[in-house]
Amino acid sequence: MTNVSCRNVSKKYGRKEALHSVDLTLPENGIAGIIGPNGSGKSTFLKLISGLIRPDSGTVKINGTETGRKSGSEAAYLSEEDSLYDFMTVGKTIAFSAGVYPGFDRELAHTLVEEMKLNEKDKVKHLSRGNKARLKLAVTMARKTPVLCLDEPLSGMDPLVREDILRLIVTHLDVEHQLCLITSHEVKELEPFLDHVLIMHDGQVVVDRNVEELKETERKSLIEMLREVTG
Numbered sequence: 001m002t003n004v005s006c007r008n009v010s011k012k013y014g015r016k017e018a019l020h021s022v023d024l025t026l027p028e029n030g031i032a033g034i035i036g037p038n039g040s041g042k043s044t045f046l047k048l049i050s051g052l053i054r055p056d057s058g059t060v061k062i063n064g065t066e067t068g069r070k071s072g073s074e075a076a077y078l079s080e081e082d083s084l085y086d087f088m089t090v091g092k093t094i095a096f097s098a099g100v101y102p103g104f105d106r107e108l109a110h111t112l113v114e115e116m117k118l119n120e121k122d123k124v125k126h127l128s129r130g131n132k133a134r135l136k137l138a139v140t141m142a143r144k145t146p147v148l149c150l151d152e153p154l155s156g157m158d159p160l161v162r163e164d165i166l167r168l169i170v171t172h173l174d175v176e177h178q179l180c181l182i183t184s185h186e187v188k189e190l191e192p193f194l195d196h197v198l199i200m201h202d203g204q205v206v207v208d209r210n211v212e213e214l215k216e217t218e219r220k221s222l223i224e225m226l227r228e229v230t231g
């Protein structure tokens, strides 16, 4: 079980306030979707949890320790941007990642790329966009951190790749012990996979609910909820 808490967290970029006094405790495990309009603060929220950026005020803690440069073994961040080296092969990418991340599970990484039908001898620069996204996911999941922060893993992918990526996450996530946070605008596709949902609007978390409970009490789809609270 993982305890992630945010206490009055605010973050500005220049004069722009990207997060405003976010105060919550995240679920201990399972898959949580973070949805919201463009610019609502989703990426900023994930970067703060992964310790890639620091809040201007407030605290983010994972299992009681403030996140920061040293929290890499607690939370992994999958960036929407290209984070692979083009000149490496798939196999070299795994070996390189094993050298960079303590606790990296090489065996899991090899299993994942095999399941993804990637050839370990292929150079990253020759992979299709979908296969690059798969490789990024394999490397992130093989870190086996208690918290996985996946920032737009479905963005720009065709429907079959999106479905495959969601399937891989569900199959290989240790749902009893890991918490996976996913941001996406593909709300309809994401909804069936979610245990929990956070809806963000203007730098605040305006909905923080268990998805089952939400379905029973509100009888609305997440898209409808999103429209209602951000419209």
Ligand SMILES: Nc1ncnc2c1ncn2[C@@H]1O[C@H](COP(=O)(O)OP(=O)(O)OP(=O)(O)O)[C@@H](O)[C@H]1O
Pocket (backbone or CB within 6 Å): 013, 014, 016, 017, 018, 036, 037, 038, 039, 040, 041, 042, 043, 044, 045
């Ligand atoms: N490095 C930065 N410098 C300046 N402003 C930034 C920076 N990163 C984010 N912002 C601004 O902070 C706000 C929140 O951005 P963030 O990327 O967290 O939102 P988001 O919900 O992830 O958006 P999207 O859905 O478009 O990816 C936006 O207004 C954005 O323009």
